[in-house]
Every structure is written in C-alpha cells, then in structure tokens.
Amino acid sequence: MTVSPSATPLLTVENLRVRFPSRTGYTEAVRGVSFTVGREKLGIVGESGSGKSVTGRSLLRLVAPPGEVTADRIEFDGTDLLHASERKMREIRGQRISMVMQDPKFSLNPVMTVGRQIAEAYRVHTKASRSEARRRTLDMLGAVRIRDPERVFDLYPHEVSGGMGQRIMIAMMLIPDPDLLIADEPTSALDVTVQMQVLAIMDELCSSRGMGLIFISHDLNLVASFCDRILIMYAGRVVESCRAGELHAAKHPYTRGLLDSLPRLDDDRAELPVLTRDPAWAAEGGR
Incomplete structure (x- = not known):
C-alpha cells in the first residue's frame, strides 16, 4: 500500500x-x-x-x-x-537523515559529558573547530528549551532527568540540520x-x-x-x-x-x- x-x-x-x-x-x-x-x-x-x-x-x-x-x-x-x-x-546518516532510537537517554555515552557528545556529532559532519562546535551546541541546547545550556553542557548522562535526556538526544540528532x-x-x-x-x-x-x-x-x-x-x-x-x-x-x-x-x-x-x-x-x- x-x-x-x-x-x-x-x-x-x-x-x-x-x-x-x-x-x-x-x-x-x-x-x-x-x-x-x-x-x-x-x-x-x-x-x-x-x-x-x-x-x-x-x-x-x-x-x-x-x-x-x-x-x-x-x-x-x-x-x-x-x-x-x-x-x-x-555521509547520509546523521547529516542528511538522523534517527532518535527508543529510550534516547540510554544511547548516550555514560563517560562523556552531554555537551562534548553533541559537539562531537557536529564536528564529525562539518569539520568545525572546537569553539564553533561548542557555540553551536549551546545554541542547539537552547533550541530544545534546556535552561542554562552552559551548565548542562558539562553534565554527564546520569546527572540529567529523563525528559532532559530526550531533549539532549534530539539536539544531538538535529545539530547537523538534517532533512x-x-x-x-x-x-x-x-x-x-x-x-x-x-x-x-x-x-x-x-x-x-x-x-x-x-x-x-x-x-x-x-x-x-x-x-x-x-x-x-x-x-x-x-x-x-x-x-x-x-x-x-x-x-x-x-x-x-x-x-x-x-x-x-x-x-x-x-x-x-x-x-x-x-x-x-x-x-x-x-x-
């Protein structure tokens, strides 16, 4: 059909x-x-x-x-x-098509701060500098309505709530601006x-x-x-x-x-x- x-x-x-x-x-x-x-x-x-x-x-x-x-x-x-x-x-995965898996929070790396993970996803697809990736990450955290992005950037996955974890994962998938x-x-x-x-x-x-x-x-x-x-x-x-x-x-x-x-x-x-x-x-x- x-x-x-x-x-x-x-x-x-x-x-x-x-x-x-x-x-x-x-x-x-x-x-x-x-x-x-x-x-x-x-x-x-x-x-x-x-x-x-x-x-x-x-x-x-x-x-x-x-x-x-x-x-x-x-x-x-x-x-x-x-x-x-x-x-x-x-090249297509993440950059043109992104996917948020079930229970997104548990897809995060537990030994990396959430900000570093999002910035890394951005740099993989854009070759941006660390400072540019950090700025873009903070902007994206704000776009998904996370308060105080600077503080959240340095948190580990176990330090965020379920709802915030979902938003972080959505931010990570959307930061390369997929279609x-x-x-x-x-x-x-x-x-x-x-x-x-x-x-x-x-x-x-x-x-x-x-x-x-x-x-x-x-x-x-x-x-x-x-x-x-x-x-x-x-x-x-x-x-x-x-x-x-x-x-x-x-x-x-x-x-x-x-x-x-x-x-x-x-x-x-x-x-x-x-x-x-x-x-x-x-x-x-x-x-």
Missing part, C-alpha cells in the same frame, strides 16, 4: 522486506511496505512486533546481519540508499506533561527547518494529534493509511479495533474490546 505525501517526497520506499533466520527458515518482520515522505510529519503506528522499528532502522541500513533487507526501491533525495556505498551511507528525522518512540518513557513539551519542540523545529519527520509510536491518539499522515502497521504490513484528521473514518478492521480499544473518560464499559483475528483481513495483514 502506497501513500502519497502532501509535498514532493524526500524519501520513497517501495516493497520493503526485512527477514531474519529462525529455526524453521526465515521470519519476515517487514513484508512489502511502501510509502513516501515529504517535508511533513508521517506517523507509523502499530502494536509491539508490528515491524515499526525495523522499518525505521532498515531505511538507514542499520539492520545488522543475519537480518536481510530487500526492496524494489529506497531512494532519498535522488540517492539509492539500497545500493549506496558504506562511505556514502556514513529527515526518524524518531522511534522518543517520548514513550516520559510523563504526559514532558511528552507534550518534547512534541512541541519537535513540531517547532520541523516547521522552522522545513524538515521531514517519521514518528514511530504505539500511541494512536498521540500520533493522530501530532502528525499530518498516518500509516497503520500490522504483522509487518501497512494495512491502512490516511490523513491524521481522517483517522476517525478508518475502514480497516484492525484500525477500527485499535480505535475501539482506546479508553475514554466518558466510557462506562467494564472491559475494553479485544482484537480478534478475522480470516478476511488476517490473511492480508496477519502472519
């Missing part, structure tokens, strides 16, 4: 497949996924194991062996990512207030920089309120796609099941509905 973006696509993915060896042969984690992303916010939603994170990693060729990635096409701004050299991919950011559940470990603050920062940066965003999450309500378009994934496939504002009119049984299972304040049901496997659509999108 292919979705057309609201603008000229930065990234085009056609028939993406990712498989891993198992005792019985191979297990396909991603099966025939196709989509495009422009300078917009695209949400990818699905339950755990639906293939969301593997899809994000495969775009940057970060699926380690023995995992196998194939596709008819993975093209970013005219570059064939599927067949590009590793040297070319190193596309892949955010893999960057707010999953945060309370609602901090979550909204981080989303507001990302929204502001996307708007001001004209950056594309792939936002991966299991939270349907969150994605619907934040993104422009939504892909629903089930068992490695995209089973439905729509504009965020049209989610309430979704037709696929799996999407309807996800919507019906969301708790509501005005809901007096004793139990939430349980998703069941209907042969009519499980054969299309199921295992």
